[in-house]
Amino acid sequence: xxxxxxxxxxxxxxxxxxxxxxxxxxxxxxxxxxxxxxxxxxxxxxxxxxxxxxxxxxxxxxxxxxxxxxxxxxxxxxxxxxxxxxxxxxxxxxxxxxxxxxxxxxxxxxxxxxxxxxxxxxxxxxxxxxxxxxxxxxxxxxxxxxxxxxxxxxxxxxxxxxxxxxxxxxxxxxxxxxxxxxxxxxxxxxxxxxxxxxxxxxxxxxxxxxxxxxxxxxxxxxxxxxxxxxxxxxxxxxxxxxxxxxxxxxxxxxxxxxxxxxxxxxxxxxx
Amino acid sequence: xxxxxxxxxxxxxxxxxxxxxxxxxxxxxxxxxxxxxxxxxxxxxxxxxxxxxxxxxxxxxxxxxxxxxxxxxxxxxxxxxxxxxxxxxxxxxxxxxxxxxxxxxxxxxxxxxxxxxxxxxxxxxxxxxxxxxxxxxxxxxxxxxxxxxxxxxxxxxxxxxxxxxxxxxxxxxxxxxxxxxxxxxxxxxxxxxxxxxxxxxxxxxxxxxxxxxxxxxxxxxxxxxxxxxxxxxxxxxxxxxxxxxxxxxxxx
Numbered sequence: 001x002x003x004x005x006x007x008x009x010x011x012x013x014x015x016x017x018x019x020x021x022x023x024x025x026x027x028x029x030x031x032x033x034x035x036x037x038x039x040x041x042x043x044x045x046x047x048x049x050x051x052x053x054x055x056x057x058x059x060x061x062x063x064x065x066x067x068x069x070x071x072x073x074x075x076x077x078x079x080x081x082x083x084x085x086x087x088x089x090x091x092x093x094x095x096x097x098x099x100x101x102x103x104x105x106x107x108x109x110x111x112x113x114x115x116x117x118x119x120x121x122x123x124x125x126x127x128x129x130x131x132x133x134x135x136x137x138x139x140x141x142x143x144x145x146x147x148x149x150x151x152x153x154x155x156x157x158x159x160x161x162x163x164x165x166x167x168x169x170x171x172x173x174x175x176x177x178x179x180x181x182x183x184x185x186x187x188x189x190x191x192x193x194x195x196x197x198x199x200x201x202x203x204x205x206x207x208x209x210x211x212x213x214x215x216x217x218x219x220x221x222x223x224x225x226x227x228x229x230x231x232x233x234x235x236x237x238x239x240x241x242x243x244x245x246x247x248x249x250x251x252x253x254x255x256x257x258x259x260x261x262x263x264x265x266x267x268x269x270x271x
Numbered sequence: 272x273x274x275x276x277x278x279x280x281x282x283x284x285x286x287x288x289x290x291x292x293x294x295x296x297x298x299x300x301x302x303x304x305x306x307x308x309x310x311x312x313x314x315x316x317x318x319x320x321x322x323x324x325x326x327x328x329x330x331x332x333x334x335x336x337x338x339x340x341x342x343x344x345x346x347x348x349x350x351x352x353x354x355x356x357x358x359x360x361x362x363x364x365x366x367x368x369x370x371x372x373x374x375x376x377x378x379x380x381x382x383x384x385x386x387x388x389x390x391x392x393x394x395x396x397x398x399x400x401x402x403x404x405x406x407x408x409x410x411x412x413x414x415x416x417x418x419x420x421x422x423x424x425x426x427x428x429x430x431x432x433x434x435x436x437x438x439x440x441x442x443x444x445x446x447x448x449x450x451x452x453x454x455x456x457x458x459x460x461x462x463x464x465x466x467x468x469x470x471x472x473x474x475x476x477x478x479x480x481x482x483x484x485x486x487x488x489x490x491x492x493x494x495x496x497x498x499x500x501x502x503x504x505x506x507x508x509x510x511x512x513x514x515x516x517x518x519x520x521x522x523x
Contacts, residue, residue: 092476099478103491110490161455163449173495176440176459183460184481187467196386197468198461210290226454228400230393240392241366248340253457 017267058118062168065161067120068259069175072157073120075269076150077104082127083147088140093192097147100185105135107178114171129268132212145209151186152199152207153216153257153265155179160256183254198251214264219255339511344405345521347451350442352405353498354455355398357438357511360505361431362391363411368428373421380472384428387465394458410510424474432466433485434504435459437496445498445522463493 021030058066083089089097090266112119127136127146136142160180165172187197195208201219204213221232223246230252257265343349343356365388372381417423439459446452467480479485486493502515 050430057441086350087315095476096480099481099486102485102488103481106489106491119293155460156277159453159460162443162452162456164510166444166446169444173440173444174492176443176456177492177495179456179461180436180440180459181481181486181491183463184467184486184493187464188471188480191471197383197464198386198390225397225457226401226450228397230397233400234393234396242369242385242388242392244393248386249393251386252390252393254460255457256453 029199058114058171059167061164061169063115063118066111066115066120066171067165068161068262069158069178070108070115070120071123072154072266073104073107073111073264075266076154077101077108078122078125079127079146079150080104083137083143084233086137086143088138088143090140093144094142096188096192100147100151100189103181103185107181110174114176124271125269126271132268144189148186148189148193148195148207149209149213149216151182151189153262154182155186155254156216156257157259158182159254160258160262162256169235196251199254200247200251202250213262213265219257221250222253222255225251225253278374296394340514341406341409342514342516343518344402345517347400347446347448348405349515349518349521350445350498351398352402353442353502353515353518354439354458355395355402355406356409356461356509357435357501357505358391358394359406359409360399360411360508361435362388362395363409364413364416364427364431364508367392367413367418371418373419373424375421383468383472385471387428390461390465394461407511411508412510413508415507425469429466429469429473432462432469433494434496434501435462436466437494438498438501440493440495441497441501 023213080097084101128134129146133142133146136146158175162172162175162179165175190197190207193208198218199220200206202217202219204211204217207217209217221230231246231249234240235246235249237244279280341353341356365384368384369381369388376384413427418425436459439455439462443452443455443459446455455513470479470485473479483494498519502513506513
């Protein structure tokens with residue numbers, strides 16, 4: 001399967017979409033539904049609310065982002081639904097992987113419901129990544145390493161798409177909330193593998209992972225934010241109460257990945 | 272699993288309206304630093320410290336006091352200033368935690384809390400560069416937290432992190448600049464990692480890092496809090512009065 005063909009390019013934001021957004025904002029998703037309602041709403045109700053705010057016509061660019069997210073959630077959900085039932089997961093980690101599995105499952109459900117008939121179907125997977133991880137479902141070390149890579153990559157993937165959802169504020173917020181859930185998963189999987197909860201540096205080796213997943217971490221070594229070199233400003237700055245290290249600077253900001261970068265990373269996992 | 276109640280956060284959640292208009296993509300592409308003003312880049316960092324050896328933290332920079340009012344600016348710069356307030360709060364808290372380790376703090380716990388404190392200081396200094404002209408060094412009151420007690424410190428840390436996660440997630444939709452939204456996204460996932468790890472320290476090997484009190488069971492969504500919910504919580508620890516009325520009017 002050629003993943004690139006699944007997705008059309010993100011449409012440029014045009015005037016028509018801004019007109020639609022202005023209309024939507026006046027109608028106000030949040031004026032008819034309290035935040036609490038949204039937070040506890042079942043997927044169907046939330047999806048209906050999100051859809052209604054666009055008069056059943058989500059902008060194509062938003063649909064593309066949601067289908068891209070759905071592909072990644074299918075991948076994660078398929079992975080944990082297969083791996084989560086296996087006896088190789090040590091008992092002490094079963095509860096963690098079970099809650100993660102359930103989250104990916106409801107992420108799929110939510111995105112499918114929002115997209116309705118526009119949702120892409122579930123692809124077929126090869127979780128060995130064409131033989132790179134042959135024991136992924138029989139060796140917990142391999143399973144948890146792939147899990148960490150998926151979660152850290154998922155965080156970066158959602159982050160990269162946030163600007164494309166600015167035309168749809170309610171959907172942007174939901175995407176940010178999913179993004180945070182992936183980060184909570186990532187930190188937990190990292191710590192149970194004996195890694196820090198945060199990404200240090202920009203290589204797989206620094207996360208206790210094989211070089212084959214380097215692309216999932218490339219760019220995380222960045223220390224320049226909005227033009228400010230935080231390493232040169234802060235590392236060794238004696239005025240600060242906690243000495244700042246280069247590692248801390250790379251850890252303190254997670255970096256986005258583009259859609260193309262993410263598709264290249266996950267392509268081997270699609271059959 | 273058993274779980275302590277949040278010790279200082281109410282469960283009320285409030286909502287404000289979303290913005291009615293969205294700026295053009297072109298207008299939203301302004302440089303982060305250009306908005307902030309180049310002077311802040313060179314001027315801010317040397318006054319970066321606040322003392323961490325007292326319960327009441329007194330900044331060494333532009334000192335303020337209870338009764339002083341800090342008016343957050345409007346629009347995107349106001350949202351960033353709001354984030355700067357929260358990052359100052361978090362950084363000051365961890366400066367205290369690291370300076371006065373609770374009884375029985377293990378080497379691993381100290382490493383984790385030092386890492387997190389370092390990250391929050393970096394976030395604070397980043398925002399100082401960006402919006403340091405709009406918000407002074409704040410003065411904090413952590414007298415409700417027993418820094419000798421592991422349970423008290425970890426619960427406070429979890430609460431601060433969760434409010435931070437929710438604040439960024441709830442404020443993202445108000446940003447008009449895609450660049451600022453990306454920056455907020457780069458930070459919020461790190462705050463979420465902190466929260467996840469703190470929860471693991473509190474309740475190891477359970478689902479506490481993302482259980483149903485944190486992430487909705489049927490949709491898998493982490494917290495999102497409106498600024499009107501976050502500010503009164505943060506205010507409890509800040510001696511100055513943070514006024515967001517202009518900011519809230521500008522985004523509603």
